[in-house]
Amino acid sequence: MPQFTDISRINVKGGDGGAGCMSFRREAHVPKGGPDGGDGGRGGDVIIQADAQLSSLIDYRYKHHFRAERGTHGKGARKDGKAGEDLILRVPVGTVVRELDPDTQEPVFEIADLTHDGERVIVAPGGAGGLGNTHFVTSVRRAPAFAQLGEPAQEHWIELEMKLMADAALVGLPSVGKSSLIAHMSAARPKIADYPFTTIVPNLGVVRAGEYSYVVADVPGLIEGASEGKGLGHQFLRHIERTALIMHVVDITGGFEGRDPVEDYRVINEELRRYAVELSERPQVVVANKCDVSGMTDRVAELKQAALADGHMFFAVSAVTGAGMNTLMLSVGELVARLRSELSSTEDPVVYDERWERRRRERERRFQVFQEEPGAFRVTGTQVERLVVQTDWENEEAIIYLQRRFSRMGVDDALEAAGCRAGDEVRIVGRAFSFEGAEEFPEEDDGDAILVEEDEALRAAVDEKG
Known part of the structure; x- marks a missing residue:
C-alpha cells in the first residue's frame, strides 16, 4: 500500500x-x-494552487526547495526589465498552508486554507523591480541621479498539511467494521481483516443513495488517549476536522475483549471533545454495527438510549448482511445535503484568492520597533526592509528619498514613541544609521506626489501578477 503523505515542509523563494x-x-x-x-x-x-485531481502531497516528499525566476534589470530609453515567471505548486484541495519559524520549524501562523479547486495563494512573492530614475522627477528635482535597486526575494519554510475533504467521516475504535461499512456503501475497496489497525491510512468512498451523492472517509481507528497523541491519534483526528458529519461506528458485540458498547461510545466522544471542542458539537449519527449477531437486542437498546439522550440519530446495521444499510445511506445523504445547504448560505462571498492576497499585503505593511540594547533600536517589517534593500547607499539623493519615505510611513514617530532619541542607532536589515529625530517636511514640497506615484507603480505591478 503506498504511503499516505499528509504533511510536508518545503523551502520557497520568489524571484x-x-x-x-x-x-x-x-x-x-x-x-x-x-x-x-x-x-x-x-x-x-x-x-x-489547489487541484481537485491530486490526492496527496507525495510530490513534496523528496523535493523540498522551490525557486521562482528572477526579473531582469531595466535599461535606458525607458526599457523595462522582463518579469520573472511564476512557479505554481499544485496541492490537493483541503490543504492548509502555514508559515514556519526559521529556528524551531514550528508553525507561526496560517497563510491560507485552500478548500476550493483552483484556489491559490502567493507564499513567496517575487521581489519588486526597482523603479528607474524617471519616477523620481519632481518640480525641484528635474534630473534625479538615482534609481532603485531590485528587491531580493525572501526565502522561508512553509508547512503543507492536507486534510481530507469528505462530507462524512467514519470514526470509532479499531476493528469496529468501518472498512466493511465503506466497502458496502461505496466502490472503495479498503483492506479488511478482523484485527486492530487494518486501516493505516484514510480511505475515501463516494456513496450514491437515491437522489443523494456524498463522500465518506474511513478514518483509521482511534484509541483511548488519541487526543493526547497516543498511537497515531493526532494524525488521524486531524482528518475529521473538515467533515460536516461524523458517523460514529460502534461494534455492538464488544469485539474479542467483550467491551461495553456504551462505554466504547463514550470513550471516542471524549477523545473528540479533548482534541477539539467543536468536534464534539459536530452533527453526529451513531451506527451500531454487527447487529446480525444473535443476542444483541439488549445492547442495541442501551446504545440507542445513550445516543438519543445525546441528541444523535441512531442506526442498527450489519455491514456483512446489509441489514439497515439502505436506511442509513439515505438518511445520511439527506442530512449531508441539508448541512451543505446551510454551509453555502453562510459562506463569505469574498473571492478566496483576494482574501489571502489581502491578508498577505496587510502583513507586509506592518512594522515593529524594539530596543535591542541601550541606545540601539531595530525596525522590522517587510515593506520597511524592502525600502532599505532597494536603496543605493552610495547615492546621497537616494538616502534622502528613503528618509522622506520613512517619515511618511510613520517610522520616525514610532521610533520616538519607543524611546529612540537623536543620536541613537537605528538598525534595519543589515544597515545601521544615526537617528536625527522625526522631521517635518513642508507641505509645498511635491515629494508627496512622487510617493503616491511610486506606491501606485508598485501596486500596479502586484495587481498585474494577481
Missing part, C-alpha cells in the same frame, strides 16, 4: 527583482535630455 536603471536621454541635437531609465522586472511568485 529577485531586477534593478531600475539610472539613465539620461543622450541624442544628437538633444543636449539636455531628461531621465529615461527603465524599471527592473518583478521577480516571479511562488504560488500554491
Whole structure:
C-alpha cells in the first residue's frame, strides 16, 4: 500500500527583482535630455494552487526547495526589465498552508486554507523591480541621479498539511467494521481483516443513495488517549476536522475483549471533545454495527438510549448482511445535503484568492520597533526592509528619498514613541544609521506626489501578477 503523505515542509523563494536603471536621454541635437531609465522586472511568485485531481502531497516528499525566476534589470530609453515567471505548486484541495519559524520549524501562523479547486495563494512573492530614475522627477528635482535597486526575494519554510475533504467521516475504535461499512456503501475497496489497525491510512468512498451523492472517509481507528497523541491519534483526528458529519461506528458485540458498547461510545466522544471542542458539537449519527449477531437486542437498546439522550440519530446495521444499510445511506445523504445547504448560505462571498492576497499585503505593511540594547533600536517589517534593500547607499539623493519615505510611513514617530532619541542607532536589515529625530517636511514640497506615484507603480505591478 503506498504511503499516505499528509504533511510536508518545503523551502520557497520568489524571484529577485531586477534593478531600475539610472539613465539620461543622450541624442544628437538633444543636449539636455531628461531621465529615461527603465524599471527592473518583478521577480516571479511562488504560488500554491489547489487541484481537485491530486490526492496527496507525495510530490513534496523528496523535493523540498522551490525557486521562482528572477526579473531582469531595466535599461535606458525607458526599457523595462522582463518579469520573472511564476512557479505554481499544485496541492490537493483541503490543504492548509502555514508559515514556519526559521529556528524551531514550528508553525507561526496560517497563510491560507485552500478548500476550493483552483484556489491559490502567493507564499513567496517575487521581489519588486526597482523603479528607474524617471519616477523620481519632481518640480525641484528635474534630473534625479538615482534609481532603485531590485528587491531580493525572501526565502522561508512553509508547512503543507492536507486534510481530507469528505462530507462524512467514519470514526470509532479499531476493528469496529468501518472498512466493511465503506466497502458496502461505496466502490472503495479498503483492506479488511478482523484485527486492530487494518486501516493505516484514510480511505475515501463516494456513496450514491437515491437522489443523494456524498463522500465518506474511513478514518483509521482511534484509541483511548488519541487526543493526547497516543498511537497515531493526532494524525488521524486531524482528518475529521473538515467533515460536516461524523458517523460514529460502534461494534455492538464488544469485539474479542467483550467491551461495553456504551462505554466504547463514550470513550471516542471524549477523545473528540479533548482534541477539539467543536468536534464534539459536530452533527453526529451513531451506527451500531454487527447487529446480525444473535443476542444483541439488549445492547442495541442501551446504545440507542445513550445516543438519543445525546441528541444523535441512531442506526442498527450489519455491514456483512446489509441489514439497515439502505436506511442509513439515505438518511445520511439527506442530512449531508441539508448541512451543505446551510454551509453555502453562510459562506463569505469574498473571492478566496483576494482574501489571502489581502491578508498577505496587510502583513507586509506592518512594522515593529524594539530596543535591542541601550541606545540601539531595530525596525522590522517587510515593506520597511524592502525600502532599505532597494536603496543605493552610495547615492546621497537616494538616502534622502528613503528618509522622506520613512517619515511618511510613520517610522520616525514610532521610533520616538519607543524611546529612540537623536543620536541613537537605528538598525534595519543589515544597515545601521544615526537617528536625527522625526522631521517635518513642508507641505509645498511635491515629494508627496512622487510617493503616491511610486506606491501606485508598485501596486500596479502586484495587481498585474494577481
